[in-house]
Amino acid sequence: MTDPNTASLYARHIEVLQARARIALERGGFEHLVVPSGNPHYQVFDDRDYPYAVNPQFKAWVPLTRNPGSWLVVTPGRRPKLIYLQPRDYWHVVPEAPVGWWVEHFDVAVVRTAEEAIPHLPPAARCAILGEPQGVRAEYAPNNPAAVVAYLEYHRAFKTPYEIAMMREASRIGAHAHRAAEAAFRHGLSEFDIHLAYCAAARQDANDLPYGNIVALNEHGAVLHYTQLDREAPAASRSFLIDAGASYAGYACDITRTYSARDDDFQAMVDAVDAAQQRMCAQVRSGVDYRRIHLDAHLALAGILRDHGVLKVSAEAAVESGVSSTFFPHGVGHGIGLQVHDVAGFAAADAGTATLAKPDGHPYLRLTRTIAPGMVVTIEPGIYFIDMLLDDLRAGPNAASVDWARVAAFRPYGGIRIEDDVVCTESEPLNLTREAFARP
Structure with missing residues (x-):
């Protein structure tokens, strides 16, 4: 990202995090915040590791997502310290020394081994250590104090201008890749080949993406988290649902689009859902209860x-009886940022002691908070037209x-799903997804 304002946005971001x-x-009675970046996990009875996923608490501070074995130390009143592992290793690519505007x-x-990091850490007894224990020395095993985690996660819902800029860039990448995926669908490719077209356009492989791509043709669109990816194209591609995101500097976008192969009744329904979805996006305003948008x-x-x-009864009757949940069985959305399903979606306050029902x-709504800038x-x-739920309704x-x-x-x-990422501002909502698709 070459925006000259990025450095100044990041400087303010660090001030907010401090x-x-x-x-x-x-709140927790500690003197230091210590955050390990995390380490690879090895598969049971094997010497292969799972794809590395950086600790979200770590990448909140630094735009580093491929640096296992590193640490962050934050002490109020001091500059934060980054303990950066640059191992001596001829088996793998060694990370370059940290450079850039941040x-x-x-x-x-810079340390060469995990052991060399220990002298740079403050005494463990006075530290709130946030992370998971794999590969960490016993005395620095994360304690994840509830009061500290609750406060940080609650306030992570409020993105800084720097974070919005990172998510805008992730959205740009995602929209570009979605266009490539639609073109692949129009050319009659298989789910697997559409997925590859998406990854190629995003310049991100499956481990770079913020979540596994949902690429569903025809009836597969009725599986909410369909990730099977058939290798062969169906005899006829009637419809296409793609739920796929992209990453940038540790931040995610989450975009879903649905298409019919023809200008038919299904496309008319897609268009109606799209229009309704844009009205819902317009509800993302300060003071609005997210549960109201869902209902x-x-x-x-x-x-x-x-x-x-499809329905013979009024919309009000369908909602009252629960019939609408047969066709719309999930929540209307969730928070997003460093994680696709961002944290503290039910928190009533930053103490973490109460939740919003x-x-x-x-039961599947992931966010119950009141929206704020x-x-x-x-x-x-x-x-969706899900056989299991339809059978229950029919019986x-x-x-x-x-x-x-x-x-x-x-x-x-x-089925049909349309999904955008929307920022609550002091005035009009900012739809990062529609903005990205509007670019040439």
């Missing part, structure tokens, strides 16, 4: 099903609410 760390340490904000100590989404989607002949009958959320309504007391012939007509298309 202020949060100071309060979090006071380095000046840290005291950097409004049920009403809007039930109205679409009614308009397209999900609406009755809606700086929060970034996904909005991802969907309509129950509300079977007459549905025109089953219309269900049979839409079932071969699987």
Whole structure:
């Protein structure tokens, strides 16, 4: 990213993180915040490691995602220290020495072994150590104090301008790759080949992406987390649902689009969901209870099903009876940032002692907080024709609410999901996804 403002945005970002760390340490009664970057995990009974995933608490501070064995030390009133592992190793690529616009904000100590890092760490008894224990010396095993973690995770919902800039770049990459995936679908490629086209356009492989791509043709769109990726193309590709993101400097985007192969009834329903989704995105404003957006989404989607002949009852009746949940069984979205499903989605406050309940009958909603400026959320309504849920509905007391012939007509298309990443601001919402797709 070449934006000249990045360095100044990052400087302010570090100031915000230092202020949060100071309060979090006071809450927990500690003097130092110590964050290991994490280490590879090895598969059981094997010498192969799982793909390395950096500790989110580490990459919140530094744009480093491929540096296992490193440490961050934050002490209020001092410059943070980065203990950077640059091992002597001829089996693997050795990380280059840290360089760039962000380095000046840290005291950097380069070490060659894990043991060399220990003298650079403060006494463990006075440290809040955030991470997981694999590969860490026993005395520095993470203690993850609840008060410290709760405070930091709660406030991570409020993104700094630097973080928004990183997510904007991730969205740009994701939108570009989505266009390539749609083109591959239009050319009749298989799910696996569409996935490869996406990765090639994003210039990210499966381990770089923030989550496993969902690339679903036809009925597979009814599987909410479909990752099977058939190697052979179907005889006829009727529909295409892709839920795929991209990463940039440790931050994620999360984008879903759905297409029909023809200008037919299914495409008309896709267009209706897309229009409703944009109205939901417009609700991402300060003071709005996210649960309200979720419940409004049920009403809007039930109205679409009614308009397209699937439901025989009113939208209000479908929501009241729970019929709408057969067709929209997941939550309308979640927080996003350093993690695709960002943390503290149910926290009532930064003490971590109380949570905000999900609406009755809606167990899969991942965010129940009131939206405030700086929060970034996904909005991802969907309509699906899932055999298991449809069978339950047909066998129950509300079977007459549905025109089953219309269900049979839409079932071969699987389902619809449209998802954008939206920033709450002091005024109009900022839709990072639509902004990215609007670029040439």
